[in-house]
Amino acid sequence: KMRTKEFFGKFCSKFLIWNLVAMALVVILLVVGVNYGLDWYTHHGESIRVPNIEGVRIAKAREMMDELGLEIVVTDSGYNKRLPADCVLSQNPGPGLTVKSGHTIYVTINSSNSPSVAIPDVVDNCSYREAEAKLISLGFKVLPPQYVTGEKDWVYGVLSNGRRVSAGERVSIEQPLTLQIGSGQYGADEELNLIGGDDATMQSGNGEVDDFEEVKE
Structure with a gap:
């Protein structure tokens, strides 16, 4: 006859083995389930070409x-x-790349209004070439210059649609600009001032014209 101790020993041994087998099956099922779950959640193996x-x-x-x-x-x-x-002006990711379903495409769109840009401080501050380069770099179209009396190629004003604009004023980049620059010629008043300056050198320190004595041989 089988002793009680032997019976419980065999029973516990079989019970332990079945428990281990059951635990192994549970672990396998969990691994498979998680794997399939991740594939479903991340759309593993599914790719979409971005148009x-x-x-x-x-x-x-x-x-x-x-x-x-x-x-x-x-x-x-x-x-x-x-x-x-x-x-759409641009997109990210770009066309032709592959992404997963649900991916987000970030885009930049074209505005209906042209941007306005502040006029830089170029009046009475730089030459025509310098001012033209600054305005073009900001996106403005610069028309042929308008000549005014003053130092040659020096900037004396900026016109937008015939209206004088100041530094810091915002103007649409679609609006062409005209630079007023010096022609190198001066007005009558300025010429008189220059002549007066030359005459002043002929005067004495007290403001009176020096007397010259004619030298005879």
């Missing part, structure tokens, strides 16, 4: 992204007068 939406109006671009399961977010705006307003 080119540059130049496309934002409303149409949203429709295209919705059909592909992608999100679109506007992060900035720019200005290009050759393109219609509200169209």
